[in-house]
Amino acid sequence: MVDLATILAGFADAFTLWNLAFVLFGVVLGQFVGAVPGIGPVMAMAIAIPFTFGLDPLPAIAFLVGVNKGGLVGGAVPAVLMNTPGTPDAAATAMDGYPLARAGKPLKATKMALFSSVTGDTFSDIVLITVSAPLAILALRMGPVEIFALMIFAFSVLSGLIGNSLIKGIIAAALGLLCASIGSDPENYTPRLIFGYFELFDGLPLPSVAIGMLAISEILRRLSQIRGDMRGAIELHDTGNPDDRRVTWAEYWGCRFTMLRGAVIGTILGALPGIGSTAAAFMSYASAKTTSKEPETFGKGNLHGIAAAESANSAVVGSNLIPLLTLGIPGSVGAALIISAFMIHGIQPGPLLFQDQGRLIYGLFGAMIMANLLNLWVGQLGLRFWVKVVSAPESIIFASALLLCIVGVSMATGGIFGVAIMLIFAGLGYLMTSFGFSVVIFIIAFFLGPRFEISLSQSLALMNGDWSKLVNYPIALALLALSMVSLIWFLSRTQSDDLPPETSIEE
Amino acid sequence: MSVTADRGAGAVISLFGLVLYFGVIPNFVEAVDDGWVLPATIPNAVAIVLIVCGILLILKPTTHRPQRMIEFQKAALYFGLLAFGLLAMSYLGFTYTAPVIALVLMLLIGERRPLWLILGVAVLPATIWFLVVYVLDRALP
Numbered sequence: 001m002v003d004l005a006t007i008l009a010g011f012a013d014a015f016t017l018w019n020l021a022f023v024l025f026g027v028v029l030g031q032f033v034g035a036v037p038g039i040g041p042v043m044a045m046a047i048a049i050p051f052t053f054g055l056d057p058l059p060a061i062a063f064l065v066g067v068n069k070g071g072l073v074g075g076a077v078p079a080v081l082m083n084t085p086g087t088p089d090a091a092a093t094a095m096d097g098y099p100l101a102r103a104g105k106p107l108k109a110t111k112m113a114l115f116s117s118v119t120g121d122t123f124s125d126i127v128l129i130t131v132s133a134p135l136a137i138l139a140l141r142m143g144p145v146e147i148f149a150l151m152i153f154a155f156s157v158l159s160g161l162i163g164n165s166l167i168k169g170i171i172a173a174a175l176g177l178l179c180a181s182i183g184s185d186p187e188n189y190t191p192r193l194i195f196g197y198f199e200l201f202d203g204l205p206l207p208s209v210a211i212g213m214l215a216i217s218e219i220l221r222r223l224s225q226i227r228g229d230m231r232g233a234i235e236l237h238d239t240g241n242p243d244d245r246r247v248t249w250a251e252y253w254g255c256r257f258t259m260l261r262g263a264v265i266g267t268i269l270g271a272l273p274g275i276g277s278t279a280a281a282f283m284s285y286a287s288a289k290t291t292s293k294e295p296e297t298f299g300k301g302n303l304h305g306i307a308a309a310e311s312a313n314s315a316v317v318g319s320n321l322i323p324l325l326t327l328g329i330p331g332s333v334g335a336a337l338i339i340s341a342f343m344i345h346g347i348q349p350g351p352l353l354f355q356d357q358g359r360l361i362y363g364l365f366g367a368m369i370m371a372n373l374l375n376l377w378v379g380q381l382g383l384r385f386w387v388k389v390v391s392a393p394e395s396i397i398f399a400s401a402l403l404l405c406i407v408g409v410s411m412a413t414g415g416i417f418g419v420a421i422m423l424i425f426a427g428l429g430y431l432m433t434s435f436g437f438s439v440v441i442f443i444i445a446f447f448l449g450p451r452f453e454i455s456l457s458q459s460l461a462l463m464n465g466d467w468s469k470l471v472n473y474p475i476a477l478a479l480l481a482l483s484m485v486s487l488i489w490f491l492s493r494t495q496s497d498d499l500p501p502e503t504s505i506e507e
Numbered sequence: 508m509s510v511t512a513d514r515g516a517g518a519v520i521s522l523f524g525l526v527l528y529f530g531v532i533p534n535f536v537e538a539v540d541d542g543w544v545l546p547a548t549i550p551n552a553v554a555i556v557l558i559v560c561g562i563l564l565i566l567k568p569t570t571h572r573p574q575r576m577i578e579f580q581k582a583a584l585y586f587g588l589l590a591f592g593l594l595a596m597s598y599l600g601f602t603y604t605a606p607v608i609a610l611v612l613m614l615l616i617g618e619r620r621p622l623w624l625i626l627g628v629a630v631l632p633a634t635i636w637f638l639v640v641y642v643l644d645r646a647l648p
Contacts, residue, residue, distance in 0.1 A: 167567065170560050174556040187543065193532075221582065223585045394616060395616040396618075396626055399609045403609060416596060419593055434579070
């Protein structure tokens with residue numbers, strides 16, 4: 001168990017002006033990119049990771065957490081003002097936010113989104129802080145056999161839940177594992193699939209793969225959809241009534257149960273790998289509408305609709321870190337990027353994280369609390385500015401994002417070779433997304449690949465190569481049985497494909 | 508059996524799995540006799556999964572529709588621009604190449620306003636140069 005001194009030292013590490021500055025910068029950047037339709041916090045995090053190399057782990061990860069949290073608040077701004085969600089999970093917010101903005105209350109709508117977002121986020125952070133350490137202790141009792149079975153279970157659940165086809169999910173996971181196997185193999189250290197490029201002996205560079213698949217492929221997709229017309233500035237109508245520019249305490253308090261329900265839904269779904277914030281937002285919205293006394297007002301500018309969607313999608317961010325910090329398994333693309341930042345800074349996520357790096361983890365929790373407060377503060381001050389940002393032209397946004405990706409990967413990998421790999425994976429990511437294969441599963445499998453192989457090797461060594469000895473490991477056996485059950489269930493499920501062809505990585 | 512995007516993708520993936528299993532892995536993975544997990548174990552397992560799942564995708568496709576061909580062509584154009592830009596960057600460096608990449612990209616997107624073009628071609632690369640070289644004290648590509 002982590003002792004109190006470590007917890008206090010971690011929080012003390014976090015609450016410094018230096019870290020505060022990085023969290024603030026992250027929140028501002030996150031709200032900014034969230035407000036720009038087309039970038040989003042995932043792409044911003046992917047681009048920002050190489051720029052954090054020179055930093056200590058805590059400010060670097062705190063900065064990325066700030067970007068992630070700020071992005072969720074910023075994503076609501078274009079959803080409300082333009083009916084164009086900056087992030088996919090803000091789509092549910094647009095359903096009531098946009099009608100409210102059209103009725104001359106854009107600031108009321110964006111402020112309700114801000115307050116609900118911060119409320120949901122804070123709730124899930126409290127759950128994360130209280131449950132992750134005890135869960136990590138439980139996870140520590142698991143040996144290589146159980147870890148191997150757990151990874152099989154995670155792959156089967158992720159393959160079934162993310163995207164619309166289990167088969168495509170398995171293919172994406174297999175491709176991720178294949179790419180993870182490039183380089184020296186962990187048991188014999190012989191070169192494998194390096195094709196004469198000795199730069200690949202240590203494996204494919206993580207920043208190249210992550211930025212290529214998540215950022216550049218998404219930019220290519222967005223660029224291919226531009227039809228040559230530059231976006232114009234939006235026009236806002238104002239009723240002139242001061243009450244329409246703010247959320248009163250009575251209005252906020254009136255939504256308390258809606259926000260609480262949304263936060264609980266978001267926290268539970270966020271803790272399960274594979275179910276994203278978009279699902280949480282829509283589930284919470286549907287739940288609020290079903291239980292409302294005035295369901296007919298939903299979709300016409302009901303504050304409860306905004307509160308339900310925003311509290312749920314923001315609550316996912318904190319609880320997403322529960323499987324990451326306790327088991328080392330990222331449950332979403334945002335968590336996968338945070339895991340890559342951990343690894344780049346030499347920290348191995350997993351059950352031992354609390355034991356080996358307890359101080360850093362509690363520092364991270366402190367930074368998350370700071371990010372929530374700053375999200376509220378920056379949101380209050382910046383909403384009027386973000387309203388201007390939504391009209392920034394895509395030409396400058398994408399040009400700057402591309403150049404930053406090139407420079408970032410070059411710095412991270414030490415030259416143009418890593419940038420070339422980034423470009424290859426950008427092409428692969430674009431094709432995968434276009435044909436409905438989840439790049440999120442690919443990335444998670446790529447991150448987990450080396451651990452998967454090592455735990456397989458250790459498991460076989462423990463069982464002396466005899467799989468029948470699995471009966472001595474009841475937890476592993478139960479996890480493998482669960483994997484089989486979930487695979488059969490997902491396979492038998494009717495495979496509907498309602499997603500539009502423009503499906504983005506964040507969906 | 509109609510030809511759908513999924514069936515096409517399934518065929519390509521199965522074929523890739525076959526090439527991997529019979530062509531790539533035997534030639535580019537060293538054969539080792541000792542150990543619980545051989546260097547070829549995971550790649551071989553992946554190749555088999557790809558072959559099987561590719562066939563399953565052909566047999567049970569979803570109704571997924573990819574983008575229109577024009578969008579693929581546009582994406583290929585931007586991809587080609589980036590590839591050519593990187594090649595030029597490896598010879599000329601970021602300082603000379605980045606403004607040209609930014610300019611061509613902005614023009615392709617449809618930007619014609621001089622102020623935004625100047626911002627993208629001059630101010631943006633200069634800001635990145637300042638950030639990387641002076642603030643972070645790192646080298647540009």
